[in-house]
Amino acid sequence: MSLLKYESQLREPLVEGEKNYHQITEDICRPIETRPGKLWYIGFTIAVCLLCFGIYSVYREVVYGTGQWNLNKTVGWGWDITNFVWWIGIGHAGTLISAILLLFRQGWRCGVNRAAEAMTIFAVICAGQFPIFHMGRVWMAFFVLPYPNTRGSLWPNFSSPLMWDVFAVSTYFTVSLLFWYVGLLPDLGTLRDRARTKFRKMFYGVASFGWNGSTKHWQRHESLALVLAGISTPLVLSVHTIVSFDFATSIVPGWHTTIFPPYFVAGAIFSGFAMVQSLLIVTRKVLNLEDYITVGHIEAMNKVIVLTGSIVGCAYLTELFVAWYSQNQYENWAFFQNRANLFSPYGWAYYGMMFCNVVSPQLFWSRKLRRNIAFTFFMSVLINVGMWFERFVIIVTSVYRDYLPSSWSTYYSPTIWEIGFYLGTFGLFFTCYFLFAKFFPVIAVAEIKAILKTSGVNYKAKMTEIEKMDTEKFYVEEVEHAH
């Protein structure tokens, strides 16, 4: 990370155990080169079963139409758009870790960035399914693309937030994929050079693009990673901003608020970090990577969770205040009757959201709880449930009772095929993640090696001698440029 081979001992080590460069390669590549354990097969089978159920649910929707779902006259966006926003939000943590924390020079990102970026890509793939199948006639999905067509060359409306979404989500997916794969190249090179079987030699030989670790290549690689991080940072903020525009640019009470973009972005990072926690707590245990994803990493992510959770809490309260302060009767109705009233049909969802997202993360102010792995895992699941409720509350409670009481809908609850579609995306997500964990390094091998001599626990122990050195000697011996 820096030119100095010195880091204060006050900072917690990021790599535990007596490691050297070769040991790092061994530890991270071993799970890929050995047969997966029983747990992997069980998990993978469950994921594939869920995926199959999802495919069947989508098949019903495509063949019989959106009537397979319980969407009705006023609730035109139900579980499908809720799930879209939920999944796309989850993706945001990966980009935050890989891009924003790279710009902030946070060393701890090296242990978690590869898995988090993979999670981003799979989450965006899952998110993309919902608006596509929500179209109803999915075979017409290409109508959103701006190409010279036979409809008089009738173009899509570029002033529409839904069109912005098409561009934002597809750009986000492409850029995340590139960023992830460029980072993977050196590690795939490592796997290729270690490969013993014919299949692995062929597979990693092709996948690594012939990477050989040349100094010039590394120089360009670092420059590319920095610029990609620089442009991914505004990109990730723009994606959820644009998703929030889908709601905020409308005139529906409860949606028409200027607070939406920052509120959505904070919520996205909040739920994304919770998902990263759920995945990595299991991954580090199953693949024996506790030395690289330490309790320190988990604590750092919990700090982000408590920060973004508090921002989200502030946004909820601000919304309520502004709804009252505006003295607009529709706004008042949406917030105080449809949402915050515990005895309204969806009051349970609102208070579930408040509890999971605002109250429970406050427990992370305690250092002891931040460093408790079982508690963190429980909280990460709770937060994801809460963030799903948030999207459900925003979407459904704003539309199920609109301006005209005669068209108020009956209580909206999903059909089995709507639930099946959602479970199917879980299947898709975990199938992808299990395959990723089997065939690709879940930790960035090269990046861990680069921080080893400043943040490895065995090297940190030697820092005491450096601290006693006088400045002149330190400069000559410990600063690489001085040679």
Place this chain on the structure above:
Amino acid sequence: MSVKKFVVGCFDDEKVLFPAVKQVRKAGYKIHDVYTPFPIHGLDHAIGIRETSIHTAGFIFGITGTSTALGFMGWIFTKDWPLNIGGKPHFPLPAFIPITFEMTVLFAAVGMTLTFCYLCQLSPFLKRHHFHPRATDDLFVMVIECTEKSNETEVAAFLQSNGAIEVNVQEAETGWWLGTYDKQQKLYRPEEVGY
């Protein structure tokens, strides 16, 4: 490209590598490249290669994206098929900003990545000579190109005296090739280079 002769020296510590690079350059030997398992800051300057300007390519691709998006949407809504959308102007700049921004990022990212692959000549199915299989694991591999004047044994001894833990001489194709045969039509055997 062509087949050349190289002296390959392997180091296991970057602290030894840096003074060795300096000594090798001082002695006037030509460093072909140094292969490392992770980026080592300052090594590029130490072996005397210039700063990369790949970010300039990123900027050029970025503004190409900006002008493509604005130009395309402007042409469609003012010339090709003007639509009245809520009585708004035909060229509503604020409403075009999101797509313009996304296209800027998309062009910059895709363009830069392709430029990176082109400059480094990285692509699936390309074959390349790898000097040492542990160069992607834990060794820093310095490769010195031999000329007619240089004496391999002398260079090898020089590397050894500067801390190389393993030294050998290799004849290798410097460019890439496709398939099982290299450019000299010599049968390429993967196990020879630990591929």
